[in-house]
Structures are given as C-alpha cells and as structure tokens.
Amino acid sequence: MVNSSHEAMHRIFQEDPGIFTRTFRALGIPFPDPVAVSLLPTDLTETKPLERRVDTLLRVDTADGDGYLLAVEAQVRKDPAKHSSWTYYLAHLNAKYGIGPVLLVVCQDESTARWAARPIRIGPPQWPSLTVRPLVLGPHNVPAVTDPSAAARDVPLAAFSAITHGKDPNAPAILKALAAALKTVDEETAVIFGELTELGLGKTPAAQIWRDLMAVDLSFFRSETSQRLRAEGRAEGKTEGLAEGKTEGLAEAVVRVLERRGVFVGRDVSDRIHRCTDTCVLDEWLARALSVTVAEDLFTDA
Template sequence: MVTSNHEAAHRIIQEHPEVLSAIFELLCLPLPADASFTVVTPDVTEMRPVERRIDTVLRIDPPERESFLLAVESQGKKDLDKPSSWAYYVGFLAAKYKLPVMLLVVSQNRATSRWARGPFGFGPEGCHTLTLHPATAGPDNIPRITNPADASANIGLAAFAATIHAHDETPSDILDALAGAFVTIAPERAIDYSELVEAGLADTKAGEIWRHLMAIARTPDGSTLIGAARLEGREEGREQGVLEERRRVVLLLLSNRGVPVSDEACERVTACTDPDVLARWLERAARVQDGDQLFDEDE
C-alpha cells in the first residue's frame, strides 16, 4: 500500500497515465487522447558520488507527432535551489534520450504552484543562457470536482484532483463526489484509487474525512478495504454489496452536507433495491436542500 503523500500523485500518473490527457487539457496544453505512455527510469545519476532522481519520467508518443519526455516533480514549498535542479534534469534527459523534455511540477500548495511556473533564468542578468518555464498542476489550476457524475466520467482525474486539494478548507464536497463515483466502478479499481487518495491526503482534515467515507478496514497485510459488503469474493454477494454501498453513500453525502433527512426518507433509501434508482438519488444528494427532495422527480 502507498504510504507517502509525496508519492501519491506520481502513482496515479504512473499507474493510470490516461489521466494525463485530462490534466494537459486543464493546463491548455495539447495532447491527443490516444497518445501512448511509457514509464522511463527516473535515475539521472552521473558517474560521481551524487545521486539525482526525478520523481516520475514518462515517454509520451502521440500519433503522428514527435515523441517527448514528461518529467514530473512534486514540490511542497518554495525552494530557491530547486529551479537549478529542474534545469539539470531537463538538460540531462534531453541529452540522454535525444527527445524534447517537458517539466510538470505538482503541488498541493497554491502559492508554491504559482511560484513554480517561473520563468527561471540562468546566466548573467539581462543575458540568460537558459530560461525554464515549468508547467504546474496545483489548487490554482486543477478544479475542485464536486459532482459525482463528473467524478465518474474520469475517476483518475477526480482522484488526482482530490489529492491536489488536500488542504482545501471545505474538502467534503470533493471527497463525497469521489466516494459516490466509486459505486460505479469495479471494487478492485475503487480499492486501488482509495489507497492512492488516502496516501495523498495523509494526516490532513481531508484525510480524516476520507478515511471515514471509505469505512476503512485492514487485511493482515495492511491493505485497505472499502465497505465489507463490497469485498465479498463471491459473485453472488456483489450485487447486494453494491446496493448497500449506494444506500450508505446517499445518506452519508446528505449528512456531510448538513441536509435534513426525515425518518421516512431514511427508511425509503435503506429499503430501495433498485440500483438505477439509487444512482439517481446519489446524483441528487449532491444538490438537494432537503432529504425529501431526493424523490421529487420520481413522483
């Protein structure tokens, strides 16, 4: 299981590189949706006793366009020494692989993300030999995804955005949307993403909310489980597990939003056995102001 919040965003990118198309679109950078991705060694150590390592390096091969390398770096706070390291990484990778290099800096801090955008000049003042213009992904340009339907449309981006907004003052709507979207995907995939998000949120207020939402249990090897009912290995138990999870998330989403729910409304949700109806109620739960409004469009 992932244990480092520093590593979570990189694991999402490395294991689910399809999320990059959505991230690039948000950053107004062109990248065809059908580009292929290859993980490249991040080691940029030279033949001397100094180790240098980039967080993530991917080779991107867009169809009918020149391939390039994407170097991804996490940055927690402003560090005046870091731009020179980034410049070294870009120069080293370009020389080693004979490919253009793009640098993407990921940060959970809004001010750090803006600072990391540069530009950073290297050389005498007024006559820079090299100018570095990193792309950045942070709370200032990665949106808060607060609708379960939007989260379901791109689970990878929703998970990445949740980790980026780890220090948001009101994270519940982001996490509720992501948790709600999990009921639409396979349990194994939901478990994978839930562990990555948990690692990315770490010991923040958002992390505490997320652990509550996921009703976390642990196996002997320390891996995370989401909702005991969904984790039945037997196929015959899975449908009932999904129903129970959807009922739970509908009521939990209303509770976290502070929406009043009558006993009658609660009983109607917990008695529902139609997964499509529960899916509709889940989407409405993100916007209604009273629990009884869940059923208005069905009557």
C-alpha cells in the same frame, strides 16, 4: 524525506498518464492524447558522485510521432535548490533520450504552485542561456470535481482533484463525490485510487474525512487505515487469525502492483513472494514494489 503524500502526488500519473493531457487541455494548452506510455527509470544519476532522481518519468508517444518525456515532480513546499535540480533533469533527459522533456510540478497549496510556475533563467540577466518553464498543477488550476456523475466519468482525475484540493474548504464535497464514483468501478481500481487518495491527503484534516468515507482493502499499500486496522486487530488478540488470511492477500498485492507498473514478474520471483508468511517482510516488499524497476530488487537487503 519522501512521504506518502509526496508519493501519491506523482504516482497517480503512473496509474493514468492521461490526467496530464486532459487537465491541460481544459487550461487551453492542447497536448495531444497519448497513444502509448511507458514508465522509464527515474534514476538520473551521473557515474559519480552525485545522485539525482526525478519523482516519476514517463515517455509519451503520440500519433503525430512527436512524443515527449514527462518528468513529474511532487513539490510540497518552496525549495530554491530545486531550480538547479530541475534544470539538470531536463538537460540530462534531452541528452540521454534525444526527446523533448516536459517538467510537470504538482503542488497542494497555491503559494508553492505560484512559486514553482516562475520561469527559471540560467545565465546573466541580460542574456539567459537557458530558460526552464515548468508546467504546474495545483489547487489554483485543477478543477474541483464535486459532482458524483462527473467523478464517475473520470475517476483518476477525480482522485487527483481530491489530492490537490486536500487543504481547501470544499475538500469534503470533492471526497464525497469521489467516494460515490469509486462504487461504480471494479474493486481493484477502487482500491488503488482510494488508497492513492488517502496517501495523497497526508496529514490534512481531509484525510480523516476520507478515512471515515472509505473502508480500504488491507492488501494494498501501507496507508494509515491499513496500519490502524492491523493495530486494532492486535489489540483484540486477533493477530493470528488475520495473519493467516492476510499474507496471501499481501503477496498477491505485491505481484499485482509490480504488474500494473509494467515490471516483469518471473515465476521464481512470484513463488518467493507467495511463499513468504512474514507480514512485516511482505509490507516492506509492497512498499518497494511502488518504485523498483526490476522485480528482483524487492529482495535487496530483505
């Protein structure tokens, strides 16, 4: 089952795809800087009957004209079944788009990362017909950003560092540096990367440290902080007072998340979102806004 930690581990590349090139440049693999990046549909399903979906799929264009597809998979544990899925993804993407695909696997523990980095050889051992070589990012190779000034220079990379090092002993230092860095950026950016960090940390002890450091805007995502504050408001009998001012913020958050992901929001869709006064429905639309490719899909079975 997909969880919020899983989502944040790959969605952070949607917020700043440059994390990919900057991180691997530091590791001695010189991917060129992107000049344009577009979000592609993640559905790799054949006509019938098997459905396959990559976590995040980006098309990266470069100045030399030799762009590539970046398929990002968030992997929280070893899963041998993924080998056949990843092989399928790359073959299908190459056939569908005619562009060389790169598989990036993001992990939060070194054991899973080492497993994911092993080449996948398809065919008899004496002559493998296909070899898949995933690129892997995890606590073993992502820099631990503990300097607040360094974090401020690259907030997305600092947030990614916090997510991948969430189980490390030095997680508190990374989180403190990130918290300080978020104070140097605009409110919208701070809210997005603050929430992505909380979601990415999942159920780790570092998540509570982060919640203690941050006061997260209720209008974004469905984090534990947001849910806890809403529950406290209900317990104090303040639900009505919160709801009136909150629905407008939730509605605006739905629209902003869609727009930041490059999903076109027409006037009819925007009007329907802003007319809604049910916070439960808005919460559901906000969750869907993170994955839909067409704005109207927000309302499916709503």
